[in-house]
Amino acid sequence: TAAVFALVLVCLVIIASCGPYQTGMIRQASPAQRDAPPVDAFVIVTIDTKVTPEKCEPVSKNCAAIIKELPPIETRKTGSGMMVWHGGRSFILTAAHVCNDEKAPTHFKYPEKNISIKLRSENKINVTGVDGVAHASTIVSINNDLDLCALHAESVRGGAVMLALGPPRVGDKVHSIAAPYGLGGESLSLIFNGRYSGIRRGMHCYTIPTRPGSSGAIVLNDNWEAIGSLHTAYIPLESIGMGAGWQDLKLFL
Numbered sequence: 001t002a003a004v005f006a007l008v009l010v011c012l013v014i015i016a017s018c019g020p021y022q023t024g025m026i027r028q029a030s031p032a033q034r035d036a037p038p039v040d041a042f043v044i045v046t047i048d049t050k051v052t053p054e055k056c057e058p059v060s061k062n063c064a065a066i067i068k069e070l071p072p073i074e075t076r077k078t079g080s081g082m083m084v085w086h087g088g089r090s091f092i093l094t095a096a097h098v099c100n101d102e103k104a105p106t107h108f109k110y111p112e113k114n115i116s117i118k119l120r121s122e123n124k125i126n127v128t129g130v131d132g133v134a135h136a137s138t139i140v141s142i143n144n145d146l147d148l149c150a151l152h153a154e155s156v157r158g159g160a161v162m163l164a165l166g167p168p169r170v171g172d173k174v175h176s177i178a179a180p181y182g183l184g185g186e187s188l189s190l191i192f193n194g195r196y197s198g199i200r201r202g203m204h205c206y207t208i209p210t211r212p213g214s215s216g217a218i219v220l221n222d223n224w225e226a227i228g229s230l231h232t233a234y235i236p237l238e239s240i241g242m243g244a245g246w247q248d249l250k251l252f253l
Contacts, residue, residue: 084253
């Protein structure tokens with residue numbers, strides 16, 4: 001009957017939309033223990049955004065005249081990320097605000113001329129590893145409270161780091177690989193060192209230089225295992241970065 005056919009069709013759509021998750025459920029072998037910086041697991045995350053005027057809200061003569069003249073606006077931003085393995089699965093971890101900007105404008109308004117235009121934003125996310133090739137990726141999961149995002153890129157070939165068995169202690173030596181201001185690539189990996197310095201106002205602090213483009217960088221212990229991430233720079237002191245801790249990564253993964 002038509003009702004049965006509709007039900008089957010809905011189920012097929014649901015299954016199809018969950019395709020990437022199904023492939024991710026295959027258990028992967030844990031990565032080997034490392035004795036050197038995991039540059040093969042690091043990626044630069046690039047987000048290309050295209051903002052296009054969609055429609056006038058409300059419709060007015062002034063708006064109708066100007067919307068035809070407005071060109072699309074294209075922007076690009078970069079962040080840092082790393083392939084992290086935990087519980088039989090690997091994902092590229094970065095910062096949530098790198099994947100999705102909650103502050104992106106939804107409307108252009110010019111009240112004096114009675115103009116309000118709804119904007120449509122389209123994002124394309126690519127990750128570039130040590131092979132120097134940009135790979136299309138999709139968001140698997142995002143947590144804005146923890147500022148963490150998991151990406152899946154089918155064609156990426158590289159290593160992964162493990163989640164550490166436990167959190168660092170204050171004073172422990174830590175490391176990160178990042179691309180501040182997009183500085184990184186096929187033959188360049190910026191490796192930073194510092195100390196875990198504790199937690200303040202819910203954010204873990206690391207004495208690791210952090211600047212725009214460093215967001216999403218995974219913080220590693222001396223065994224090159226993940227123990228946190230960077231998502232916020234402390235502007236007055238350039239050698240301090242703040243972000244998620246080990247518990248946050250474990251909860252998110």
